[in-house]
């Protein structure tokens with residue numbers, strides 16, 4: 001029997017934003033819909049479709065889709081395919097757009113117009129949003145909108161994606177999307193993918209040249225500042241030195257700038273613990289609030305300033321347009337281990353969190369490169385590791401300036417980040433040996449013009465990181481802290497017990513069992529038990545340790561750092577650091593790998609090899625540290 005597929009779509013007029021990478025689609029999308037999607041100055045930021053709503057003055061809603069950027073309608077990577085599928089009406093669960101806003105950068109009309117012509121040929125009603133007109137104006141590029149509109153046979157509106165009033169004209173246009181517009185254009189809406197031919201592209205080339213000629217724009221005007229800066233930043237020697245210096249300074253700042261706000265949060269947490277403790281009589285509720293919630297959550301929140309500082313720098317680098325340059329500089333190095341510069345941005349995104357990093361691997365056209373990038377992305381030091389690293393560094397690496405003013409703790413953090421990168425490169429190198437992949441690919445990557453970071457975008461980006469972090473604190477970390485407190489408090493100690501009550505609890509018993517596995521790498525039972533909830537999210541290790549030690553010591557809201565500094569050996573701390581460089585202590589990452597690779601196989605392989613590496617690294621670190629008498 002023949003079964004036809006019935007698909008249900010959300011109702012309402014659907015408007016899709018389409019354009020080359022980095023032309024400002026998401027910036028416009030955010031302005032139109034009030035969303036806060038990620039905007040950054042490099043190609044391939046958006047990798048999946050995102051929906052928002054635009055409210056017309058009469059109260060009707062338009063569904064707006066933000067899509068990954070694409071250079072043509074012949075997709076070369078999974079992210080471009082998303083856009084092409086939506087335009088062709090082949091996307092799962094989504095109808096074909098009713099309207100397309102084709103976003104074109106006024107600073108690169110030549111490339112943008114080719115895509116406009118292809119989209120127009122699909123028979124979809126198109127309006128051209130001529131974006132970045134502010135930049136074009138500053139560079140003396142004048143575009144006659146009316147003439148461009150006549151030449152293309154399409155409406156053209158100018159926009160500025162970084163100013164609130166920059167979408168006024170586009171809004172007017174969207175407010176005016178009357179039945180007239182729709183019916184007129186829908187008549188030719190009979191696109192079939194097989195209609196496309198490569199020869200259209202060649203014809204478009206000539207058409208675009210004619211249009212540019214008619215507009216008086218046949219000369220390209222390179223951005224002089226960009227050219228000057230690139231001669232420095234892309235220089236193999238100076239460029240590499242600058243890159244290393246930038247990265248090094250970032251880690252220095254993460255420690256030195258964060259000291260004051262961290263101290264404040266610590267004092268506040270301790271004060272809150274004492275205050276709540278003094279209000280309540282000794283007992284279960286007091287223990288839950290003080291040793292469970294305040295100690296556990298406070299232990300994690302204290303690292304917020306460091307996360308904010310790290311992201312401040314990452315966002316600066318993203319917004320300025322420097323990132324693809326770093327990718328280009330490192331292309332050769334990455335090539336030597338079988339990766340291409342294309343993997344750089346997905347890997348760099350993994351410094352925030354492996355999940356967006358793994359998703360950003362969709363921009364990599366070669367399936368093998370994409371898979372290797374996904375497999376090693378969890379080795380990049382995500383921000384969830386920062387609380388663990390900072391706790392252990394703070395407790396075991398003395399604050400001291402070495403080598404003419406460098407802060408020793410900053411260097412330690414740099415080394416840990418570097419260890420992750422080195423691990424990732426080593427794994428990529430081993431995978432290269434396995435594969436039959438020997439040919440070199442040249443890196444084709446768009447280098448955007450440099451621009452000053454937009455303060456609003458920067459603040460939005462920072463706020464989002466704070467929001468994500470606090471949601472984790474209030475969500476998964478809170479839940480697991482409560483579970484941990486429960487496990488560490490019950491059953492209570494029997495009468496006449498000699499040790500601390502926690503030793504008789506579920507956590508104590510379980511910790512001792514697990515310790516059989518972890519003792520060879522120097523972990524005590526407290527660490528062993530904290531690693532279990534820490535599997536869900538890395539920061540939970542810190543809150544879990546804070547709860548376990550708060551319950552053991554009987555102090556009200558005492559800081560965790562001095563406790564572990566006095567109770568653990570340096571060898572144990574170093575071993576735990578090595579564990580966290582490798583261990584996949586994050587269920588969401590494993591789930592994302594499953595989704596992005598289409599099955600459990602790669603997810604389980606990743607988890608397996610990372611745990612094995614973690615155990616090995618910790619074992620070696622612990623033994624070497626012991627032999628050095630640490």
Ligand SMILES: Nc1nc2c(ncn2[C@@H]2O[C@H](COP(=O)(O)OP(=O)(O)OP(=O)(O)O)[C@@H](O)[C@H]2O)c(=O)[nH]1
Nearest residue numbers: 022023024025026027040044045046069132160161
């Ligand atoms: N000066 C100026 N900058 C803009 C304008 N529109 C966007 N930008 C900047 O251009 C960069 C790219 O913007 P995005 O919105 O991320 O571009 P996109 O088209 O969504 O890029 P992909 O998702 O990678 O395809 C960001 O740094 C924006 O701040 C504009 O009209 N003027």
Ligand SMILES: [Mg+2]
Nearest residue numbers: 025026045046
């Ligand atoms: Mg985008």
